[in-house]
Amino acid sequence: DGGITQSPKYLFRKEGQNVTLSCEQNLNHDAMYWYRQDPGQGLRLIYYSQIVNDFQKGDIAEGYSVSREKKESFPLTVTSAQKNPTAFYLCASSIGFNEQFFGPGTRLTVL
């Protein structure tokens, strides 16, 4: 089956730690995205990548970092510089602006 996978589903982090969220897609999509969603809110764009080895900051990139070494993979690192990282993180991919396909999400909680 084609799709997007995210792991882990739940992640707990101690303050001051960096954590990396995994996102893999086998849809052969060029574009990939990371969003953050807080309770009762819409999605906010963290980073996006249109092609391998290239990515751009979204609206709330501070405290986050990404890499795009392979077309299929777009991992997100939440660094200790992100002061309020507890949220639901969603990865997506697409062909151009059209339909974005989303993964199941990772819920990150800071202890």
Added chain:
Amino acid sequence: LAKTTQPISMDSYEGQEVNITCSHNNIATNDYITWYQQFPSQGPRFIIQGYKTKVTNEVASLFIPADRKSSTLSLPRVSLSDTAVYYCLVGERGNYQLIWGAGTKLIIKP
């Protein structure tokens, strides 16, 4: 980037037709209108996309008036499983930065 305005919440009953309207007064000439559905603790799922007039697929219809300053998502004969948050987005093809509002929380009652 165009911004959208949607009702915060709506209620309806099983078997009814539900219409959710989205306002996008500043929509640009090249912008398309896209709707997504999101269930709790899941990623959003694409429902429908259109540019003008009417678009219909197996799950919904999208009505866009001539001035394109608003759009209406129509869900025919809803069921309890249609309870979700619905997002309206506008954006130009090739524009990777989309603005997601808070969406409309639709609650379907038996």
